[in-house]
Amino acid sequence: MLDARIKEQLKDKLLRYQTQAVEIAAAFDPGAESAKLRELLDEIVSVSARLTLVESTGDDMAAPSFSIGAPGEAPRIRFCGVPTGSEFTSVVLAILQVGGHRPKFDEALLAGIAALGGDYAFDTFVSLTCPYCQEVVQALNGIAALNPGIRHRVIDIGLFPEEARALGIEVVPTLLMNGEWFGEGRTTATQITARLTGIEADMREALRAAGIAP
Secondary structure, eight states: OOHHHHHHHHHHHHHOOOOOOOEEEEEEEEESHHHHHHHHHHHTTTTTTEEEEEEOOOOOOOOOOEEEETSOOOOOOEEOOOOTTTTHHHHHHHHHHHHOOOSSSOHHHHHHHHHHHEEEEEEEEOOTTOSSSSOOOOOOHHHHHHHHTTTEEEEEEETTHHHHTTTTOOSSEEEOOOOOOOOEEEHHHHHHHHHHHHHHHHHHHHHHHHHOOO
């Protein structure tokens, strides 16, 4: 799936910026899209000795999909679909960030992400033709790579239309947090972090008002 030029660029990026081992855990079914994903992931891991590909099993695993994580740790980033085009860039960045390359966030944003203490599971519904989805996906992947309390799942509505329809999702990107609507359209890591910071501040204030927290 990757031509020689792209593979050489990928190899160079991983060699220069990936400093830690990364495990890609994939779920496949017998379909054609899973075959495409397997081919893509095989080509990605072939260019770096620090990358491994394992096959996930379980009834709760959507296929085709894959997670990106550190070996021995629960992964916090998952792609449901076959990420080509602009979303391929999102995959490469996620590998680099999980592999030790810090996201290009300013110091104030890094501190804000580190200070978040909640447990958040984000779902971002995308399409491969969406002009704004890449920005949102990369923002949340970067946040998830930095904070162990944040998980992010990217869902391609082209391959998982039933899930989108069941939730009434008609616009991409659409974000859910812990199963509830969080937003749609363009947003940045700074905006997402500010909202989460505000949510946690409101929760602390509510607990203080109820006499539960000092």
